[in-house]
Amino acid sequence: MSNLYKKRQGKMLCGVMAGISEKFGWDVTLVRILFAVFTYFSVGFGLFLYILLAVLLPYKEDEDSNRYGTGPRHRKEAEIVDDDKDWFF
Incomplete structure (x- = not known):
């Protein structure tokens, strides 16, 4: 799993x-304020970095679904029980 994600x-x-x-x-507000200050003082490098991260980083929800699975449960393949063999009694 990636260290950074969206x-x-x-x-x-x-x-x-x-x-x-x-x-x-x-806190997400603190990160947004720090990003705005960084972008202001770096003369747009922060905006370039944000666009780069937005394109390259995966979504956390997608990483979790790939890791843990979110689809329907599948039935296991099992042998068909032949009732004529009297396997229980």
Whole structure:
């Protein structure tokens, strides 16, 4: 599983800041404010970095579904019981 990811839940644009805030255990508002300050002082490098992360990072929900599975349960293949053989009595 990837160390960094995006999140669909709690996102504003692409979910990058929500994923970063969950990864480090910070409040998402604090991460957004730090991102805005970083973007302001770096003359747009933060915006380039955000777009790059939005394109490259996977969604956490997709990673979890690939890891744990979310589909319907499948029946196991079993032998057909032949009642003529009197296997119980």
